[in-house]
Amino acid sequence: MQRYMTLLKEHNIKITPQRLAIVKLMDEQGHISVRDIFERIKENFPSLSLATVYKNINAMIESDFIKELKIVGLDNKYELIKEKHSHLVCQECGDIEDIFIDTTSLTKSVSKESGFKVADTTVQFFGTCKKCAA
Ligand SMILES: [Zn+2]
Ligand SMILES: [Zn+2]
Known part of the structure; x- marks a missing residue:
């Protein structure tokens, strides 16, 4: 405590x-x-x-x-609040996991493609977690 x-x-x-x-x-x-x-x-x-x-x-x-x-x-x-991260969302059980990945290249291609000035990025991946896939 x-x-x-x-x-x-x-x-x-x-x-x-x-x-x-x-x-x-x-x-x-x-x-x-x-x-x-x-x-x-x-x-x-x-x-x-x-x-x-x-x-x-x-x-x-x-x-x-x-x-x-x-x-x-x-x-x-x-x-x-912790280090910047993205999320993995399981569509079967609703479990949410943190994933620490670099989103710089994603942000760059979005800006290049659209001319949009990206201030912040949050990525959510939807799918099936390891437990549910087993
Ligand atoms: Zn799951
Ligand atoms: Zn999180």
């Missing part, structure tokens, strides 16, 4: 037991929806509401500590 406390402190986020639980879960799961967070931690916080989870999530987004991940057809997921 100490690691999570340090992380929150570094981002000037007020430490509460709920926030610690959210951050720990997010770190373990990688990408998680608000509803899943709520389902997983509500036993430990009987007075917790879905609205409170949203409030905590929004506060952590504003502090640039976590970010929202929008994936077509799935609930929005949230993840801790």
